[in-house]
Amino acid sequence: MNPGGAAPSTNGHSNGVNGRAAAGPTQPRNPYAPRYSDYLSNVSNFKIIESTLREGEQFANAFFDTKTKIAIAKALDAFGVEYIELTSPAASEQSRLDCEAICKLGLKAKILTHIRCHMDDARIAVETGVDGVDVVIGTSSFLREFSHGKDMTYITKTAIEVINFVKSKGIEVRFSSEDSFRSDLVDLLSIYQTVDKIGVNRVGVADTVGCANPRQVYDLVRTLRGVVSCDIEIHLHNDTGCAIANAYTALEAGATHIDTSVLGIGERVGITPLGALVACLYAANPDYVKSKYNLPMLREIENLVAEAVEVSIPFQNPVTGYCAFTHKAGIHAKAILNNPSTYEILKPEDFGLTRYVSIGHRLTGWNAVKSRVEQLKLDMTDDQASLPSGFFCIKDATAKIKELADVRTQSMEDVDTVLRVYHSGIVSGKLDIGQPHILDALLEAHRAT
Ligand SMILES: CC(=O)SCCNC(=O)CCNC(=O)[C@H](O)C(C)(C)COP(=O)(O)OP(=O)(O)OC[C@H]1O[C@@H](n2cnc3c(N)ncnc32)[C@H](O)[C@@H]1OP(=O)(O)O
Numbered sequence: 136m137n138p139g140g141a142a143p144s145t146n147g148h149s150n151g152v153n154g155r156a157a158a159g160p161t162q163p164r165n166p167y168a169p170r171y172s173d174y175l176s177n178v179s180n181f182k183i184i185e186s187t188l189r190e191g192e193q194f195a196n197a198f199f200d201t202k203t204k205i206a207i208a209k210a211l212d213a214f215g216v217e218y219i220e221l222t223s224p225a226a227s228e229q230s231r232l233d234c235e236a237i238c239k240l241g242l243k244a245k246i247l248t249h250i251r252c253h254m255d256d257a258r259i260a261v262e263t264g265v266d267g268v269d270v271v272i273g274t275s276s277f278l279r280e281f282s283h284g285k286d287m288t289y290i291t292k293t294a295i296e297v298i299n300f301v302k303s304k305g306i307e308v309r310f311s312s313e314d315s316f317r318s319d320l321v322d323l324l325s326i327y328q329t330v331d332k333i334g335v336n337r338v339g340v341a342d343t344v345g346c347a348n349p350r351q352v353y354d355l356v357r358t359l360r361g362v363v364s365c366d367i368e369i370h371l372h373n374d375t376g377c378a379i380a381n382a383y384t385a386l387e388a389g390a391t392h393i394d395t396s397v398l399g400i401g402e403r404v405g406i407t408p409l410g411a412l413v414a415c416l417y418a419a420n421p422d423y424v425k426s427k428y429n430l431p432m433l434r435e436i437e438n439l440v441a442e443a444v445e446v447s448i449p450f451q452n453p454v455t456g457y458c459a460f461t462h463k464a465g466i467h468a469k470a471i472l473n474n475p476s477t478y479e480i481l482k483p484e485d486f487g488l489t490r491y492v493s494i495g496h497r498l499t500g501w502n503a504v505k506s507r508v509e510q511l512k513l514d515m516t517d518d519q520a521s522l523p524s525g526f527f528c529i530k531d532a533t534a535k536i537k538e539l540a541d542v543r544t545q546s547m548e549d550v551d552t553v554l555r556v557y558h559s560g561i562v563s564g565k566l567d568i569g570q571p572h573i574l575d576a577l578l579e580a581h582r583a584t
């Protein structure tokens with residue numbers, strides 16, 4: 136899809152679009168690029184815990200039947216996520232059966248389920264065939280008072296019991312403190328240290344209400360990194376739009392596992408979106424991300440989930456938003472045609488997508504128009520300088536396109552008509568730039584046919 140304009144297939148990087156010399160492979164060094172010397176950073180060493188089938192099921196519109204759950208699980212597995220987290224089997228009988236069914240699919244991704252910190256839930260979970268159990272309990276005063284009503288002593292005792300039980304079954308176990316960023320730091324570090332000592336595989340930090348900012352995330356994860364030796368998972372809600380930045384900064388601070396959901400679906404406005412996180416991490420280290428994930432599958436997965444929960448993909452969605460690789464303004468278009476890296480940090484072809492240069496609008500420029508002239512194989516000169524008087528050049532055609540686009544956006548067809556008419560003027564040599572009414576009549580004639 137290409138909003139209101141021509142779509143030269145400008146997939147070339149180095150083939151000298153517009154007949155110009157292509158830019159060389161050397162790119163200027165970005166001083167803000169991640170510093171690989173930072174020994175804490177896991178920006179190029181992380182795992183995704185994909186929670187569309189757990190957190191995503193908590194999205195207002197979500198109802199996943201068994202078939203849909205299986206389709207989503209298979210798609211995520213083919214994409215390459217390391218873990219798939221499923222709704223608690225204690226939630227309902229069908230949830231338990233679906234959990235068992237997904238465990239039996241033989242996927243490469245490890246299958247987790249997510250339970251309360253309670254032995255009843257743990258007993259059900261370990262019987263489903265999962266590879267691991269994610270245990271959670273609120274530690275903030277809000278949740279201690281208004282949710283489960285338990286104090287830290289009870290939480291610690293139960294956590295030890297549940298973790299030891301799950302471990303005794305030979306599967307992975309993670310312990311997470313819900314609402315971590317509104318919990319007392321001493322309580323938090325103390326319980327994380329306790330569960331680390333008894334051999335939990337991961338501890339989880341959860342920004343349950345989406346209140347944390349990147350600096351707070353960095354500080355907490357970095358502090359925790361100094362306290363536990365196990366892996367660190369992070370779960371970030373997006374209530375204030377910080378979930379992607381927070382995930383990135385958590386990795387910089389030493390987190391090892393990031394929770395995502397497709398399109399970010401979850402409670403309220405949801406959590407870190409899979410696609411946007413992948414885009415963010417690709418920008419940091421494209422080769423690493425390409426080697427781990429089947430990036431061209433992203434669009435298919437997002438479409439699958441969008442359809443299942445009856446939402447559309449937002450226009451500004453990283454990678455798959457309908458204008459994610461559309462370039463419009465003349466200044467951008469010229470540079471993009473010479474070297475796509477000028478205005479693209481993500482290469483559309485790495486995601487199985489194509490870029491578009493939009494032409495039919497008043498912000499266009501002659502360089503973009505020229506690329507379309509070349510695609511149409513029309514022989515036109517750039518400007519009047521090398522033309523006998525009365526002939527038309529690309530800059531004349533551009534001026535006409537802009538004039539028409541001042542009234543309304545021009546479709547690809549409209550642009551092509553202008554170009555063909557101006558070109559036919561050259562070929563016939565009969566038209567005069569001083570006789571615009573003749574061109575207008577020709578344009579009308581073209582439109583009528
Ligand atoms: C922040 C998150 O997203 S955490 C994950 C949320 N996921 C879910 O809630 C899964 C779907 N939930 C369900 O199907 C149901 O809530 C169930 C089956 C888990 C529990 O249902 P019910 O027994 O009817 O309880 P209800 O949902 O009303 O309240 C939650 C109960 O769990 C307790 N609880 C809440 N969080 C926890 C926890 N992390 N660990 C242990 N107990 C907890 C509450 O105290 C309350 O217990 P109560 O029976 O003494 O009132």
Ligand SMILES: O=C(O)CCC(=O)C(=O)O
Binds near residue numbers: 190314339341
């Ligand atoms: O288990 C976790 O770490 C997170 C649970 C959750 O969904 C949340 O706290 O928002």
Ligand SMILES: [Zn+2]
Binds near residue numbers: 190370372401406
């Ligand atoms: Zn959540």
